[in-house]
Amino acid sequence: MPMDRKTALVKLQKFCAYQERCEFEILAKLGEWELNAKDIARVMSQLKEENFFSNTRFAEVFAGGKFRMKCWGRLKIADELRKRHINEKDITFALQQISPEDYREALKQLLVKKAAELHEEDDFTRNGKLATYAMSHGYETGLVWETIKMLKVS
Numbered sequence: 001m002p003m004d005r006k007t008a009l010v011k012l013q014k015f016c017a018y019q020e021r022c023e024f025e026i027l028a029k030l031g032e033w034e035l036n037a038k039d040i041a042r043v044m045s046q047l048k049e050e051n052f053f054s055n056t057r058f059a060e061v062f063a064g065g066k067f068r069m070k071c072w073g074r075l076k077i078a079d080e081l082r083k084r085h086i087n088e089k090d091i092t093f094a095l096q097q098i099s100p101e102d103y104r105e106a107l108k109q110l111l112v113k114k115a116a117e118l119h120e121e122d123d124f125t126r127n128g129k130l131a132t133y134a135m136s137h138g139y140e141t142g143l144v145w146e147t148i149k150m151l152k153v154s
Contacts, residue, residue, distance in 0.1 A: 002036075003033040003035060005035065008033055008035055008043055009047070012047060012052070013052055017052070020057060020058045020061040020062070021058060022055050022059075022062075022085075023044070023055055023085070024086075027040070027044070055087070055090050056094075059086045059090040059093065059094035060094045063077045063081070063095055063098065064094075064098065067098050071137060072137055074098070074103070074139075075139065075140060107147050108151065110133075110134060110137060110139075111133075111144075111147060115151075118130070130144075130148055
């Protein structure tokens with residue numbers, strides 16, 4: 001059953017106040033509630049006007065959180081932001097907020113932790129597994145191999 005505009009607005013204000021949201025997530029929620037196009041436009045306009053959401057702010061919070069909490073690399077963060085229809089300018093800005101020193105240190109810690117879990121005798125295989133693991137977390141190939149060589153985790 002379709003929801004009325006005022007109820008949807010109140011629910012979305014709470015939805016946005018709970019944690020940072022992007023336009024794509026809000027539109028998805030509105031789609032679930034079967035509002036007509038005119039009401040959707042009015043609700044989105046009011047939410048935007050009242051600063052309940054900002055794709056730029058969302059991208060910055062999302063990137064910082066995924067980097068700190070899940071040790072995601074730039075490539076994975078950018079890919080996830082693109083899935084949420086965040087523009088490249090906002091993605092670039094969000095990724096620039098991650099300091100290069102912190103980024104390298106996070107990759108280093110990720111590799112050290114994974115290396116301790118591996119029981120490979122062969123250095124080639126071990127380093128290959130480490131590289132695959134780090135790249136699956138969204139770290140850049142060149143940086144991964146540079147860090148593996150620097151750590152000499154073999």
